[in-house]
Amino acid sequence: TQLLEQSPQFLSIQEGENLTVYCNSSSVFSSLQWYRQEPGEGPVLLVTVVTGGEVKKLKRLTFQFGDARKDSSLHITAAQPGDTGLYLCAGPRTSGYALNFGKGTSLLVTP
Amino acid sequence: DTAVSQTPKYLVTQMGNDKSIKCEQNLGHDTMYWYKQDSKKFLKIMFSYNNKELIINETVPNRFSPKSPDKAHLNLHINSLELGDSAVYFCASSQAAGLDTQYFGPGTRLTVL
Numbered sequence: 592t593q594l595l596e597q598s599p600q601f602l603s604i605q606e607g608e609n610l611t612v613y614c615n616s617s618s619v620f621s622s623l624q625w626y627r628q629e630p631g632e633g634p635v636l637l638v639t640v641v642t643g644g645e646v647k648k649l650k651r652l653t654f655q656f657g658d659a660r661k662d663s664s665l666h667i668t669a670a671q672p673g674d675t676g677l678y679l680c681a682g683p684r685t686s687g688y689a690l691n692f693g694k695g696t697s698l699l700v701t702p
Numbered sequence: 703d704t705a706v707s708q709t710p711k712y713l714v715t716q717m718g719n720d721k722s723i724k725c726e727q728n729l730g731h732d733t734m735y736w737y738k739q740d741s742k743k744f745l746k747i748m749f750s751y752n753n754k755e756l757i758i759n760e761t762v763p764n765r766f767s768p769k770s771p772d773k774a775h776l777n778l779h780i781n782s783l784e785l786g787d788s789a790v791y792f793c794a795s796s797q798a799a800g801l802d803t804q805y806f807g808p809g810t811r812l813t814v815l
Contacts, residue, residue: 624803633706633792633806634745677743688757689735689747690804697743 593618595680595693603699607669612696614680615662621683623663624690625654628677637665670700705729708793708807715783716815723778723810725793733757734776735794735804736768745792751776783814 596615604610614623622641626634638647640656640663647654651674653666667674677697681690706727715721727734736748750758754770765781776793790809796802 628743631808633794633809634804635806636803639803679745684747684758686758688733688752689750691747692745694742694744 593620593682593685593691595682595691597678597680597693597696599696600694601697601699603701604670606671606700606702608700610667610670610698612665612667612678612698613662614664614693616682617661618682619660621660623656623660624681625663625665626679626681626692628679628695630676634677634679667698670698672700672702674698675700706793706795706805706807708791708810710810711808712811712813714813714815717783717785719783720779720781721783721812722780723791723793723812725776725778725807727774727793727795727805727807729795729797729805730774731795731797731805732773733796733798733802734770734773735796736776736778737792737794737806739790739792739809741789748791749776749778780812783812785814788812788814 598613624639625637628634638654643660644658645656651668655664677695679695680693733752739745749768751770767779770776792809793807794804796804
């Protein structure tokens with residue numbers, strides 16, 4: 592099983608602060624995905640990173656895939672209460688079907 | 703239009719009962735999944751179906767039996783429910799298997815008393 596470790600597990604910050612969430616593995620992944628899950632809902636895809644060293648931006652969110660394709664990070668600039676949720680990284684299973692998920696980072700942004 | 707729908711949203715039942723959760727997707731996808739999210743929010747694959755055929759069956763007890771009557775539906779039947787089955791169950795679908803975007807349903811919160 593290709594394990595994905597996420598840190599921190601919990602993060603509580605105030606509106607306007609910056610933060611970074613990490614996703615690490617000892618395995619090499621062909622690509623990684625980041626999902627956000629809001630309370631009472633299913634996860635929703637934010638981004639897929641494919642190339643080692645790749646950086647993708649989604650408004651105030653910046654995603655980076657490590658050069659060795661073993662890790663990824665999510666940086667949020669000037670966090671807003673609407674960013675509150677559970678952030679999950681996921682990678683394809685070796686078999687190619689379904690995803691392995693990290694245990695998630697639960698983010699709370701207070702006004 | 704809801705892309706992936708699940709019923710019921712909440713399910714409260716006694717130990718030993720049998721229950722089913724239904725899932726439907728209107729995206730025309732070929733692959734459907736069942737995931738279990740435990741109380742610590744860890745999301746783990748249970749089953750994967752591709753074109754109505756079972757592809758992945760993780761180390762899930764035999765009490766769990768998925769059924770796919772057609773490509774748009776993947777139901778989950780659970781026999782002899784146990785306390786440890788309490789969790790949120792998510793159905794998902796994707797056009798292709800692997801790292802194609804997965805679309806998740808809203809989840810079914812199962813509570814076994």
